[in-house]
Amino acid sequence: MNKNEKMYEAITGIEDDIIESAGEYRFEKRKRRLSWVGVAAAACLALGLGAFGVSRLVKSPAAPYEAHLPTEAPSVVTAEPVDNDPTFAPEQDRIVLYATDKTNFENESIPNAGAIMVSPNLSRTIEPPENTGNCLFAVTIGLFHTNDDVWHELNVEYHECITDPDYLDYSDRYSAWERENYMLMTAEEIAAHYGLTYPEFDDRPNYPTTGYLLMHEDFETYLKEQVDAEEYARCIAAQERMKAVCDEMDGSRTRMKAAYNAARDAEFERLAALGFDVQIEDGVLIGFLTADQILNFPCTEEYGYQIIWIGNESVMDE
Amino acid sequence: MRDAEIVASFLARDEQAIKQTEMKYGAFCRSLAFNFLRRAEDAEEIANDVLLAAWESIPPKTPSNLKTFLGRIVRDKALSRYRELKAQKRGSGYMELLSELDDCIPSASGVEDAVEANELTRFINEWLRSLPHEDSALFVKRYWSGESVSELADRLGVPPKRLSQRLYELRKKLKVFLEKKGVVL
Known part of the structure; x- marks a missing residue:
């Protein structure tokens, strides 16, 4: 910082x-x-x-x-x-x-x-x-509420993930493992443990961060030895579902961007059909109105x- | 719904809390995010993120002022998004605001350890309380809420350049105050 x-x-x-x-x-x-x-x-x-x-x-x-x-x-x-x-x-x-x-x-x-x-x-x-x-006035035309449906779906998905017993099992075990192995270490020391500087380890805005992936990889190796194959598979699957939802909310936002772009493109078509002088430049809906x-x-x-x-x-x- | 009732809903893990927060503060969050990022799409995403972040942090937190609590989350998330945009070579209102804060940074002296953000906040609070009300409000509206110089100038009925000069003088005053406190960043 x-x-x-x-x-x-x-x-x-x-x-x-x-x-x-x-x-x-x-x-x-x-x-x-x-x-x-x-x-x-x-x-x-x-x-x-x-x-x-x-x-x-x-x-x-x-x-x-x-x-x-x-x-x-x-x-x-x-x-x-x-x-x-x-x-x-x-x-x-x-x-x-x-x-x-x-x-x-x-x-x-x-x-x-x-x-x-x-x-x-x-x-x-x-x-x-x-x-x-x-x-003619050169303007940008911004759209709001393009993601309301996507956000509602994500809220439902997130709630399902966070109440999934298999996810809770994974999450509880991860927390315990992290406490046992890293409780007394600072963030910089944890990064150094993995051979990285802290900025390399916590390389936001990437989601998930490099540090997150490394630690979870280590944990999952440990988990495999602690539980039977069936429980392991269920925990991993639950974690992957949660990661996908969080990625959509915090990371790639693929669905949200797609929803916004679809709305923008549809508005472009609609306004052009109405005789408006509009174009899309660098992802932005522009008009000469x-x-x-x-x-x-x-x-x-x-x-x-x-x-x-x-x-x-x-x-x-x- | 009153803030206390909304917070109580959060604490009770009642999902109505999210809906009520969106109704009461959704526009505020979007506006605040837009002040910093100037992109409708990003402002909307951040406003949605803030609702999730509030759900995840209450409890254990029990904010006494829900609006400013949400505002702080907006600021944190907007900064993260600014970093993304910066990496993509796209600007935002942030760049202008962050560059203005250059003037507040005290000159380093000696080998003292850098002050923690909490302590720096304490000094800034003390400084703001020492100012005339209008100056304090101006500083907060510009640097906490991210309102633009032109917008504030319009409200004051002064040319933007004059207000820029006034804000510059305020930033310098803060710098001198922090230097007297021995603050090092």
């Missing part, structure tokens, strides 16, 4: 009353003053002075967002993606707007199934009809939807 992560861990332990007090605290909003840049830009637009192209406005983050909006569609495409989204170069004759500054969204509420959340600055931008013209399409987004009852203006995310490309 590096020093930053150690500091992070220490912050995790901040006392409950301090956290609660912070959660309840309501900031007193200072009144903002318009910047001279914003006033000048708005004045130029109102006078129809074409010197301020959309791209220039997009790159003046100090101005209030209203100054960034074209009052009419310019004849030449000038919008450019900000920062790290070169893949979304606009086509000719299409005006695509990206978020200008790094304003992030208020995500205190995650949408329930059938509901939608649009990042606030995008909402503010598209609500006044005169602000949008023919512009008009204000009307965002305001009247066709939610289904299956998922919660989150629409984020590209350029707002704090995802950073390395």
Whole structure:
């Protein structure tokens, strides 16, 4: 763990009353003053002075967002993606707007199934009809509640595993063996016993870790000598079932990812059939949507939807 | 359902505890995870993981504040997921937040043993209690809840750059406080 992560861990332990007090605290909003840049830009637009192209406005983050909006569609495409989204170069004759500054969204509420959340600055931008013209807004479309069924199945499977007498037999015997052999050893000493450093031994986020596999392999060799063949086979089978469930929950998450990807792909097909300009890039559902399409987004009852203006995310490309 | 009743359900191994926790705090957990990871898929998975982790840890734990208890689990799991994403060369809100914490780390001096996380937490608590309420709330909202600078700036009605400067000054204050306490990381 590096020093930053150690500091992070220490912050995790901040006392409950301090956290609660912070959660309840309501900031007193200072009144903002318009910047001279914003006033000048708005004045130029109102006078129809074409010197301020959309791209220039997009790159003046100090101005209030209203100054960034074209009052009419310019004849030449000038919008450019900000920062790290070169893949979304606009086509000719299409005006695509990206978020200008790094304003992030208020995500205190995650949408329930059938509901939608649009990042606030995008909402503010598209609500006044005169602000949008023919512009397209580059957005990501996130889906929630895609794994509810999978999670329910996993809960049932986990409960079955954890109450399986054969698993309990394995688990109890393992605990006793571990106590007998390793109780007085530190984690680093156990790793060294297997000829590994601790990070090699506890190589998360791999699941199961190398250390887990080594210790269980040793234990199962020991177990084979302690019980008859039938009991051994039942214990191992129960342990394998538990490992498979835990792998799905903590490791590969194959089913959950498949469920999310299936939902994403289905939504892509559905929205494309409805005439939406959507694509899947790097596993993410992307859209170039008009204000009307965002305001009247066709939610289904299956998922919660989150629409984020590209350029707002704090995802950073390395 | 009140938190005490939910915790009692956990202790009684009543699976209704999971359902009630999801209803009451599911959105909170997803939001908190999303603050750090900025990916809907990961936020949802972590929120589900948290329910399982709560089931596995209560008992023996009996949290007096269920919300912050769940929040801590979210933070731990989000950090694990961040490490995975980092290995896959994908960023998250974490990178920005962790890099900001650089400024809080006291300069090493001498050959003292590194402080344990518990003791460091104790110092941070002491420091937070010494601050004006708004500063303490700002620090917690940024570095415990992972709320973004822009979002907080919007709530305060100040430009993000000004708030960034204020947070920077807070981090420096924490660093000086820890150095005076002789803390080494």
